[in-house]
Amino acid sequence: MSGQTAQSISEKEYTISDLAKEFGITSRSIRHYEDEKLICPERRGVHRIYSARDRVRLQLILRGKRLGFSLAQIREIIDLYDLPEGKQKQAKLLIELIQKRRDALLQQRKDIEHMLKELEMLEQKLD
Amino acid sequence: MSGQTAQSISEKEYTISDLAKEFGITSRSIRHYEDEKLICPERRGVHRIYSARDRVRLQLILRGKRLGFSLAQIREIIDLYDLPEGKQKQAKLLIELIQKRRDALLQQRKDIEHMLKELEMLEQKLD
DNA sequence: CCTTACCTTTACGCAAACGTAAACTTGGTA
DNA sequence: TACCAAGTTTACGTTTGCGTAAAGGTAAGG
Structure with missing residues (x-):
C-alpha cells in the first residue's frame, strides 16, 4: 500500500x-x-x-x-464547476458555452446511436 | 452548380x-x-x-x-463495411473488433449522459 | 488565345498530447 | 548508514491532423 x-x-x-x-x-x-x-x-x-x-x-x-x-476545452469545462459560488456575473456567457457544449454532446449521442446500429447490422451480416 | x-x-x-x-x-x-x-x-x-x-x-x-x-481507427472501422461480401473467414476476428468498438461507444454514451446531467445542474445553479 | 476559377502535387510548418532519456532528490527499509 | 524504489525537474523527440505556401495544370467563357 x-x-x-x-x-x-x-x-x-x-x-x-x-x-x-x-x-x-x-x-x-x-x-x-x-x-x-x-x-x-x-x-x-x-x-x-x-x-x-x-x-x-x-x-x-x-x-x-x-x-x-x-x-484546453476540458479546462474550460472543469473551471465551470469551480465557480466561487458568487460569481454569476458572467452567467450569460457561461450559459452560451454550456449550450454549445450540449449541442455537441447531443450530436455525439446521435453519432453513437448511428454507429451502434450499423455495428449491429454488420454483426448480423457475419452469421 | x-x-x-x-x-x-x-x-x-x-x-x-x-x-x-x-x-x-x-x-x-x-x-x-x-x-x-x-x-x-x-x-x-x-x-x-x-x-x-x-x-x-x-x-x-x-x-x-x-x-x-x-x-487510423476510422479506417479500420470503415474497412469493416467493405467486406468483399464473401470474406467472412475472419469473421471471428471481426466480431471481436466490433465488440470492442461497441464497448467503447457504450462507455462514451455513459460519459455523455453524465455530462449532460451535470451541465443541466450547472445551468440551474446559474439562475 | 487569354483570363478566371478551380484543380493538382510537393513539401515544409505547427500545435497538441504526451513519450522518453537524463540527472537528481527523497523517504522508507535492510 | 547505505541503498533502492519511486518521486522530481528539464528538455528534447514523436505522432497526428491538418494549414499553408509554392508552382503549376485544366476547363469553360469571352
Whole structure:
C-alpha cells in the first residue's frame, strides 16, 4: 500500500502513481495535465499529494478525453464547476458555452446511436 | 452548380469542393483522408470525382472524428463495411473488433449522459 | 488565345498530447 | 548508514491532423 498511514477515513490521499495505476495512464500524463493547469495537487515537500477531490477532477479530465475534447476545452469545462459560488456575473456567457457544449454532446449521442446500429447490422451480416 | 451536366439521376457526382462546402471542411482535409487511405475517389484525368458512395464514406469519416477516433481507427472501422461480401473467414476476428468498438461507444454514451446531467445542474445553479 | 476559377502535387510548418532519456532528490527499509 | 524504489525537474523527440505556401495544370467563357 502506498500513501496510507493513519488519517481520517474518507479524506484519502493518493500518490501520482496510485492514480496512474487506478486509471491506467502514466504519471507523465498526470503531470502534463498539471502543466496545462487542469489539476493542482497539494505538495508535501516536493512530492505531489492528491486528494479525493483531485481524483474526481482527474476522472472528469479522462471523461472529457474519451469524449474527444482537447485539454484546453476540458479546462474550460472543469473551471465551470469551480465557480466561487458568487460569481454569476458572467452567467450569460457561461450559459452560451454550456449550450454549445450540449449541442455537441447531443450530436455525439446521435453519432453513437448511428454507429451502434450499423455495428449491429454488420454483426448480423457475419452469421 | 458544379459537376452536374446530364447523367442518370441518383448517380450523382461531386467535386472535392462540392463536398468540402457541404460538410464545412477544407479540400485539404479530404485530400488528407485520401493520403491516409480512408477514401479513394475516381479520377477523371487528374481531377477527383466523388460518387454518392464516396460521399457516404466521408460522412462516416466525419462522424468518426466527432466521436474522437483517430483517422487510423476510422479506417479500420470503415474497412469493416467493405467486406468483399464473401470474406467472412475472419469473421471471428471481426466480431471481436466490433465488440470492442461497441464497448467503447457504450462507455462514451455513459460519459455523455453524465455530462449532460451535470451541465443541466450547472445551468440551474446559474439562475 | 487569354483570363478566371478551380484543380493538382510537393513539401515544409505547427500545435497538441504526451513519450522518453537524463540527472537528481527523497523517504522508507535492510 | 547505505541503498533502492519511486518521486522530481528539464528538455528534447514523436505522432497526428491538418494549414499553408509554392508552382503549376485544366476547363469553360469571352
